[in-house]
Amino acid sequence: MSTADLRTIAEIAPLLQRRALSPVDLTRACLDRIDARPELNAFITVMRAAALAEAAAAERAIATGQYRGALHGVPVSVKDLIDVAGVATTSGSAVPPRHPAHDAPLVAGLRDAGAIVIGKTNLHEFAFGTTSEESAFGPVRHPLDPTRSAGGSSGGAAVALVEGMCFASIGTDTGGSVRIPSAACGVVGLKPGLGELSTDGVVPLSTTLDHPGPLTRSVGDAAAVFEALCGRTPAFPAAAAGPLVFGIPEGYFYDRLHPEVRAALAAARAALAADGHRIRTVVVENAPWTAPVYLHVVLPEASSYHAAMLERHADRYSPGVRLRLEMGRYVLAEDYVRAMFLRSVLTGAVDAALAGCDALLLPTLPIPAPVIGKATVDVDGRDEPVRTVMLRLTQLFNITGHPAIALPAGTTRDGWPVSLQLVGHRGATAALLAVAATVEARLGARRP
Amino acid sequence: MEHQSQTQIDAWLRAASADADRRALPGLKPLLEALAQSTAALREADRLARDAAASAASRDAARSPGAAVVDTTE
Numbered sequence: 292m293s294t295a296d297l298r299t300i301a302e303i304a305p306l307l308q309r310r311a312l313s314p315v316d317l318t319r320a321c322l323d324r325i326d327a328r329p330e331l332n333a334f335i336t337v338m339r340a341a342a343l344a345e346a347a348a349a350e351r352a353i354a355t356g357q358y359r360g361a362l363h364g365v366p367v368s369v370k371d372l373i374d375v376a377g378v379a380t381t382s383g384s385a386v387p388p389r390h391p392a393h394d395a396p397l398v399a400g401l402r403d404a405g406a407i408v409i410g411k412t413n414l415h416e417f418a419f420g421t422t423s424e425e426s427a428f429g430p431v432r433h434p435l436d437p438t439r440s441a442g443g444s445s446g447g448a449a450v451a452l453v454e455g456m457c458f459a460s461i462g463t464d465t466g467g468s469v470r471i472p473s474a475a476c477g478v479v480g481l482k483p484g485l486g487e488l489s490t491d492g493v494v495p496l497s498t499t500l501d502h503p504g505p506l507t508r509s510v511g512d513a514a515a516v517f518e519a520l521c522g523r524t525p526a527f528p529a530a531a532a533g534p535l536v537f538g539i540p541e542g543y544f545y546d547r548l549h550p551e552v553r554a555a556l557a558a559a560r561a562a563l564a565a566d567g568h569r570i571r572t573v574v575v576e577n578a579p580w581t582a583p584v585y586l587h588v589v590l591p592e593a594s595s596y597h598a599a600m601l602e603r604h605a606d607r608y609s610p611g612v613r614l615r616l617e618m619g620r621y622v623l624a625e626d627y628v629r630a631m632f633l634r635s636v637l638t639g640a641v642d643a644a645l646a647g648c649d650a651l652l653l654p655t656l657p658i659p660a661p662v663i664g665k666a667t668v669d670v671d672g673r674d675e676p677v678r679t680v681m682l683r684l685t686q687l688f689n690i691t692g693h694p695a696i697a698l699p700a701g702t703t704r705d706g707w708p709v710s711l712q713l714v715g716h717r718g719a720t721a722a723l724l725a726v727a728a729t730v731e732a733r734l735g736a737r738r739p
Numbered sequence: 740m741e742h743q744s745q746t747q748i749d750a751w752l753r754a755a756s757a758d759a760d761r762r763a764l765p766g767l768k769p770l771l772e773a774l775a776q777s778t779a780a781l782r783e784a785d786r787l788a789r790d791a792a793a794s795a796a797s798r799d800a801a802r803s804p805g806a807a808v809v810d811t812t813e
Contacts, residue, residue, distance in 0.1 A: 577787075580781075582777065583777040583780040583784065586774070587781055614764070614770055615770070617764060618770045621755045621758075621771060626782070630781060632785065632788070633781070633784055
């Protein structure tokens with residue numbers, strides 16, 4: 292098996308361009324890796340024949356001088372919540388799937404850039420969970436220990452990447468579903484700004500909170516894939532120039548952490564300070580309002596989409612997902628309106644915290660990857676619900692729409708990945724990626 | 740105000756729980772209880788945010804001579 296399948300896109304793209312590496316060989320290597328670990332349940336559909344045909348076409352095109360850029364000939368995976376023409380979109384559910392005739396614009400963007408869609412990854416059913424264990428296709432298991440969760444809801448996307456089954460994965464993030472599995476598995480996960488990427492052809496969880504985004508092995512790769520998803524030519528970003536200012540939102544975002552997560556974040560801050568960057572304590576006013584605001588938006592929006600299917604196929608949903616969807620039917624309209632008003636208040640609070648800063652710096656996930664099947668988890672001596680803990684540090688930025696990125700920040704003594712999160716100014720995803728490239732260069736990319 | 744809001748939530752919870760029983764969904768009841776607590780927190784946040792906005796508007800009006808002139812005219 293080739294070792295090329297664990298490199299970054301930035302590393303393999305020049306090899307593909309000068310034909311030192313074959314897209315067909317690369318795709319076969321990824322397919323071999325998928326075959327090697329079926330117990331992880333990373334994929335729902337492997338598009339073997341189509342992927343090999345696309346790889347052969349890419350090889351021919353590159354050989355005849357029609358190189359399309361950094362993603363040409365690169366195998367990628369797509370969360371099975373996103374339409375790929377001719378392939379069932381299951382959403383990880385036993386509820387009847389949809390059968391799309393057309394690619395979602397996100398997938399069309401990848402194909403236009405020459406990427407090879409290798410398959411569709413497993414997820415928490417309908418993206419309504421943080422552990423990827425409630426799926427009709429079996430729980431997604433962590434590559435380091437199959438009794439642990441890979442995070443979710445884009446759990447299969449992160450596992451596919453960390454196991455060399457592809458070079459980038461496309462996920463969706465409604466409360467943290469790109470960043471949480473990226474943190475649990477030790478890869479990069481980008482949630483762009485609200486509305487930057489199309490949600491057409493994506494099964495919605497919450498129409499005003501959903502953000503598609505890429506999971507990759509490096510910040511540069513995330514930037515290149517993000518550009519392709521936007522329909523632009525993939526490009527790798529330069530690191531941000533000059534000393535940067537990082538805002539540390541203490542309080543809510545730092546008060547309930549696993550001790551080794553806390554230590555890793557402190558080490559990251561110290562390393563950045565040692566490089567001359569400024570570290571400033573900031574306040575996100577009213578951050579504790581996050582969970583009730585989030586709940587009163589996500590529940591009714593999810594229930595609205597599922598109402599008809601719940602009437603017809605209630606028994607086909609996972610019990611936990613069904614109950615959460617049913618719960619949304621009881622949220623009063625007046626409380627939904629209150630939550631939408633408070634979104635604007637919280638958006639102003641994050642804007643104020645960012646004033647004078649290049650990015651906020653905080654943990655992504657308060658704990659290492661949790662054990663599958665556990666309803667609660669110990670956080671620094673307190674037992675708390677797993678779902679609440681896992682969403683705690685990410686969901687605010689779905690509410691406010693600020694771009695956010697999860698980056699590897701070392702490991703615990705037992706080798707579990709720890710992740711930091713950078714949050715940028717609204718409408719400035721490219722600037723956030725440049726800041727993230729600087730941080731990654733200092734902390735060192737952790738190879739899966 | 741707070742008492743009235745909590746009473747409304749209690750009434751909502753009783754009705755929602757009864758509906759969950761009627762639909763043979765007993766597993767929903769603890770979730771509805773958690774939702775009721777969250778709704779109480781949401782309404783309190785809403786009250787604080789609106790109070791803060793009203794206070795800020797009053798301060799702005801007091802600082803602005805133009806606003807005072809308009810008030811007098813009306």
